[in-house]
Amino acid sequence: MRKTTILISALFILLTQSFLFSETTIANWTFESQTNTATIGSGTITLIGSITSTYAAGIAPNTAVVGGTTGTTSGTYALNTATYPAASVGAKTAGIQIAVSTSGYNNIQITADIRHSNTSANKVVLQYSTNGTDWVDATNYSTPAGGDNWYLRTYDFSSIAAVNNNSSFAVRYVTDFDGTASAYLAAKSSSTYATTGTIRFDNVTISGTAISTDILKTVITKKYSLSNNTLTFTELPTSKIEVYTLTGSKAAVYEPAQSVDLKLSKGVYVLKVDNQTSKIMLK
Secondary structure (H helix, E strand, O other): HHHHHHHHHHHHHHHHHHOOEEEEEEEOHHHHHOOOOOOOEEEEEEEOOEEEEEOOOOOOOOOEEEOOOOOOOOOOEEEEEOOOOOOOOOOOOOEEEEOOOOEEEEEEEEEEEEOOOOOOEEOOOEEEOOOOOOOOOEEEEEEOOOOOOOEEEEEEEOOOOOHOOOOOOOEEEEEOOOOOOOOOOOOOOOOOOOOOEEEEEEEEEEEEOOOOOHHHOOOOOOOEEEOOOOEEEEEOOOOOOOOOEEOOOOOEEEEOOOOOOOOOOOOOEEEEEOEEEEEEEEE
């Protein structure tokens, strides 16, 4: 009987964790309305590098593509981009930029169905920004099956803490030179790169897991003040002072003291004192 109880308890915990940390769509674009307005959630898609766009045929539902199978339920339209830079200029400057707040979410991921025409660039770089200004290369994609093919592009940001719970999060897909020739190569090896080549985007989705609201509830009863990242208690804590990130990782531990200097990066944390928690913000 005791073993059965333990198994049931373990199953309950697993189901609870699965519920709390299941993947949620934060924002999604299907382009079925022939606009760049998000179908689910909110965010912006903008063209960068003087490219132009129209709306062309999207990927058909449940199509097996290079990299996986698309999960789209409708494939009428996609965002079709063109007028990319000349063959040897503007590396990593032209493409689309997507800005989406990840506030309240971690374990961020992005997926998109992307189609290269034969004469478009064969290399696309996925970049991300945590402040909307500075950009970091996350990964790059090539066209092993050539042009005129859809590719499922995915990337997992879960190991990059700065992306979590970030209102300034943004990504962009930009074309890049390939090889040592400092020039774009065509998606189809027997073709020649041309500025008229097109890159089509469909089913762009940014997802994450909702940060449990329980960890953000202020239930601490011991009075304290926070000034210039220094905690001052009106009563001496009876246990160690622990600070966690919003994803549950322990950021710092301090011995009980009336005053503690929190030497941590700016952001939102969870303070745990005498088995009670509170959300704090370091500036």
